[in-house]
Amino acid sequence: MKIGPYSLNGSVLLAPMAGVTDRPFRILCRQLGAALAASEMVGANPMLQHTRKSQLKRNHEGEPSPRVVQIAGADPSQLAQAARFNVAEGAEIIDINMGCPAKKVCRKLAGSALLADEPLVARILEAVVSAVDVPVTLKMRTGPSPDRRNAVQIAKRAEEIGIAALTLHGRTRDQQYRGEAEYDTLKAVRDVVTLPLIGNGDITDPIKARWILKNIGCDAVMIGRAAQGQPWIFKHIQHFLDTEELLDPPPPELISSWMTQHISGVHALYGTEQGVKVARKHLGWYLQDQPDGQRWRKALMQVESSAEQLKLARQAISAVASVAA
Structure with missing residues (x-):
């Protein structure tokens, strides 16, 4: 698949996830088979561009090309400015967030809340596409609610405006992450557009x-929550797509090595104190559903030292x- 001038070396992508897809996780997922990995969403408000939180989200040091930054907001001019700013900072693809269902995002009429206002969606896409010379992609849901799935109309308009690729999550805004994703809308979009189409939602x-x-x-x-705690899922899915052979689960020594790289990167990016706190959720995901994993998760929540956290993990x-053996 190509996005603008970039030919991807696989068909399995990492979804942008707030609080999850920071630089250490993106780099690890790329190493383990993800063909593309977008940043956490970065707010378009210019007053937030130079906060430490925003700077950490935009940190691409050591990250392979193409580097993708996802921007979020509701004001076309602010989103256009944010696109220009992030391209100047090293982004090679800009992704627009119209998929996040979180209340704190939708309360600002951003994320998936935008889908209820199709004229505003068009103005945003036009502003961002015309603002930068790099590919602009769009991630969205099927519509505001189950009785108003308007993804087909928005997808057609997005293609006309020049969006380089479209990711569609098979749920509406109202559904949040409840229930099962549906793919009839995805098929309906595929039938009317020729731009690269990426399927998302419950692909595990x-x-x-x-x-x-x-x-x-x-x-x-595009894989989101299924990659939490098992970043090797990209390699396993791509291998099956290429060979129709299912790989065995990775051995503990490999998991330990990948986890060590990941958590060490978290400590380095955020600093020891914040890094230990950020790492806890990732360690919880690595151990979820494992035999005796709950006991270890509880123990890891109490650790304050980065060295001790890694050792215990x-x-x-x-x-x-x-135990599993």
């Missing part, structure tokens, strides 16, 4: 990914592997 294994690609006609799939991976 290689079989489901292949079904989406073959039956819907998507050019790629390695012990936990080894211990749950022994």
